[in-house]
Structures are given as structure tokens and as C-alpha cells.
Amino acid sequence: MPKVSIVIVNYNYGKYLDERIRTILNQSYKDFELIIVDNGSTDNSVEIINHYISDSRVIPNFYPENVSPYKRWNYAADIAQGDYLLISSADDSCHPRMLEKLTEKLDNHPEVGLAYTQSIEIDNEGTTLRSFKQYTDELDIDHWSSDFINSGKEECKYLFFKCTIPNSSGVLMRRKIFIESGKFDVQMPFSADWMLYAKILMNSDIAFVAEPLNYHRIHPNVMRKNNRDDIFLEERLQVLYYLFNHLQPPDSFITKIYDPTIGWWLRVIASGKSTFSGNQRIYRILKDINPTLNYRVVKNLIEIVKRKLKISSNLSDSILVDNKAFTDSIK
Known part of the structure; x- marks a missing residue:
């Protein structure tokens, strides 16, 4: 059986899907299966997936209707065979050594239930926009500067502020812990990953790879919270x-x-x-x-009223000053 199960859930991302599949199949780490779930696409996605089914590592699943991707990821996790699980978006990309680096963390640290890598945000065409380190620097400018192993509960102090694990495509979990933590809550369309990570870290430690090996794509079709x-x-x-x-x-x-x-x-x-x-x-x-x-x-509410009154007062003063300047100019 493969050590790692990678799951791609796709819906009408034909434009990016070929790159997504290739970046996974070309990983330096080879002991994995790739479960590709098409979630009722109406573009050329099915044709792209069929191009890769001759690869023994690829396991295609086609559905006629589009439902929550979290529901599809949960189902794929149930049929997966690997000890480790990577949940991947169909429009993202990654470095060839991402899986190798993350697998090392779980292999060498049995207490770690979740390992993730720094992410880079890319645009429609793959141009780098920023590192996600900018997203966490306001919490702790040093914490994400280098690799670390940390207590899960200690790491959760950051999760109070925001989801500091910004993209699931760069996260490798122990599949058993993923399932025991309740998998994704399909009733949470925006924060199911955030809640899942909190539950996992209550019972395991976390590993971080500071090298930006995951590339998260931002484009008009991305669901905006x-x-x-x-x-x-x-x-x-x-x-x-x-x-x-x-x-x-x-x-x-x-x-x-x-x-x-x-x-x-x-x-x-x-x-x-x-x-x-x-x-x-x-x-x-x-x-x-x-x-x-x-x-x-x-x-x-009192503070809101005070701010509005101050704005109104400043606006009135500004109008009075402007009126006086106008009056003086026509004398």
C-alpha cells in the first residue's frame, strides 16, 4: 500500500488541472496514490483526468453533480489507503520536493499529526504575488522564519487570532488523526479547515517547513469569504x-x-x-x-457614535473654514 494518499477535488478548473496533476506526479517522493475527484465539471476537466488514468498511481472518481468539496475530500479520505493524507485544491501548484519534505517530518516525529509548508500566493498565470509569511508576521515575525516542531496546543494560541495554516494544499496529515478528529465539517463552507486543524492540534504536535514549497493560486473563481x-x-x-x-x-x-x-x-x-x-x-x-x-x-455602540460625531464635527469645522475662505475671497 502507498504511504501517502493525495486527494484532488476539481470543479471546472480545467485551465489549471493539468499543471496541478503534473506537479504531483513529478514529486521527488514517489510512494503515493493520487485520488482525483471530479465534482461535476462541465468544462474539459474529465478529458484532462482521463489523460492520466494509465498511470497506476492515479485513481479517478467522477461525479455528475457538484457538491461541497469538503464532502468529496471526506469521502476520498475514507477510501484512501495511505497512512498520510494530503488534501489538494485543483488550481494550486507545488515544488517537486514538497511531499518529500513533509513526509520526512511525519516519518521522523511520530508525535506530529500535521506537517505543513510555507505557501506562496500566485496569480492566474503563476506569477508570485506574496509569501504567506506576510499574513502571519503581525502575530509573530520570528515564529515562521525557520522550521519548527511545536506542541499542538501551544500552536493553537495563534489559531485564536486567525487560521495560521493558510492553505490545505501544503498540509500533510496522518489519515487516522484526520478521521478521528471528525474530518471536515461540511456545514462550514469557509472555515472547515480552520476547525479541523484546531481539533487535530488538541491531540498531536505540529511541524512546519519554512521553505515556500506550496503555491496557492488566487483568481476570480476563488470563493471569497x-x-x-x-x-x-x-x-x-x-x-x-x-x-x-x-x-x-x-x-x-x-x-x-x-x-x-x-x-x-x-x-x-x-x-x-x-x-x-x-x-x-x-x-x-x-x-x-x-x-x-x-x-x-x-x-x-457608544464608541461608534462618538466617532461619527467627531467626523461630523470635523466636517462642520471644515465647511466653516471653507465658507470663510470663500467669503474672504469675494470681499
């Missing part, structure tokens, strides 16, 4: 609630995480894009995390 801030906010709170109930939160939790989240929630409500039931769920989670929620909401 900021299109549904209400859903993303609720999912973020579910992750926070899970972490809060299993770990001591950072000392700055209230000022840097909790209060700003209240402000975000109030802005979502003001935008008119949230639902009553969704706001009820968000309220309950916030109240469970900290019973002083009502006081903090009022305090936040």
Missing part, C-alpha cells in the same frame, strides 16, 4: 468557542479578539446582510464566551 461576512463571522466564532473551551486563551483575548469581533458583528448587522436566526446564534456564542457581552455591545 468576504461575500458572506455573516456566515464567515459565525464560523469564526464556532472555532473561537471550540478553542476557548479547550485552552486558556491569550492574555490579549478580550482586547484583540473578542471586542473587535463584537465590532465586526455590529457592522455586519448594520449592513443588512445578516439574518435574525444567524444573529441569534452569534449572540449566544459571544455570550457563552463572555457573560459581559451586553455591556460590551453598548460600549462599542
Whole structure:
């Protein structure tokens, strides 16, 4: 049986799929199977996949309907044979030694349940845009500067702030731990990976490869969480609630995480894009995390009013100054 199972779930990414498959088949590490799941594509994806089925490592799965990719990844993990599992997006790419480097971490450190590599963000044409280190530098500029092995629970102190494991295509997990942690929650379209990593790290350590070996593609078809801030906010709170109930939160939790989240929630409500039931769920989670929620909401609203009044006052002063300058100019 292969040591590693790699799963690609694809939906209409024919433009990138050939490169994605080739970058995996050409890895320096060879002991793997590649499960390619087509999720009801209507472009030329099936034709591209069929081009590779003569390779004994390739296991194709074709579905006529498009459903949550997390559902497809979960199913593929169940039929996979490898001890290690890599969940891959069909539009990403990677360095030829990525799998080798990540496999070494799991082979040499049995306490590690998840190993991941630094990622580079690329555009439609593969041009480098930035390193994801920029995304984590605000939390700790040194932590992701070199390889490390860390306690999973210790690493979770960063997950309170954001998902610091930014892209699943650069993450290698022990398949057993993936399954025991509940796999992806298909009810969380934006944060299922974030929640999964939190659960895995409660029971295992983590390894990081600082060399940027994973290339995450950003393009117009990528699902954007900021299109549904209400859903993303609720999912973020579910992750926070899970972490809060299993770990001591950072000392700055209230000022840097909790209060700003209240402000975000109030802005979502003001935008008119949230639902009553969704706001009820968000309220309950916030109240469970900290019973002083009502006081903090009022305090936040007062600060918003003060800012608006200050802006109005500054605007009025500016108008008065402009009017005086105009009056003086025509005397």
C-alpha cells in the first residue's frame, strides 16, 4: 500500500488541472496514490483526468453533480489507503520536493499529526504575488522564519487570532488523526479547515517547513469569504468557542479578539446582510464566551457614535473654514 494518499477535488478548473496533476506526479517522493475527484465539471476537466488514468498511481472518481468539496475530500479520505493524507485544491501548484519534505517530518516525529509548508500566493498565470509569511508576521515575525516542531496546543494560541495554516494544499496529515478528529465539517463552507486543524492540534504536535514549497493560486473563481461576512463571522466564532473551551486563551483575548469581533458583528448587522436566526446564534456564542457581552455591545455602540460625531464635527469645522475662505475671497 502507498504511504501517502493525495486527494484532488476539481470543479471546472480545467485551465489549471493539468499543471496541478503534473506537479504531483513529478514529486521527488514517489510512494503515493493520487485520488482525483471530479465534482461535476462541465468544462474539459474529465478529458484532462482521463489523460492520466494509465498511470497506476492515479485513481479517478467522477461525479455528475457538484457538491461541497469538503464532502468529496471526506469521502476520498475514507477510501484512501495511505497512512498520510494530503488534501489538494485543483488550481494550486507545488515544488517537486514538497511531499518529500513533509513526509520526512511525519516519518521522523511520530508525535506530529500535521506537517505543513510555507505557501506562496500566485496569480492566474503563476506569477508570485506574496509569501504567506506576510499574513502571519503581525502575530509573530520570528515564529515562521525557520522550521519548527511545536506542541499542538501551544500552536493553537495563534489559531485564536486567525487560521495560521493558510492553505490545505501544503498540509500533510496522518489519515487516522484526520478521521478521528471528525474530518471536515461540511456545514462550514469557509472555515472547515480552520476547525479541523484546531481539533487535530488538541491531540498531536505540529511541524512546519519554512521553505515556500506550496503555491496557492488566487483568481476570480476563488470563493471569497468576504461575500458572506455573516456566515464567515459565525464560523469564526464556532472555532473561537471550540478553542476557548479547550485552552486558556491569550492574555490579549478580550482586547484583540473578542471586542473587535463584537465590532465586526455590529457592522455586519448594520449592513443588512445578516439574518435574525444567524444573529441569534452569534449572540449566544459571544455570550457563552463572555457573560459581559451586553455591556460590551453598548460600549462599542457608544464608541461608534462618538466617532461619527467627531467626523461630523470635523466636517462642520471644515465647511466653516471653507465658507470663510470663500467669503474672504469675494470681499
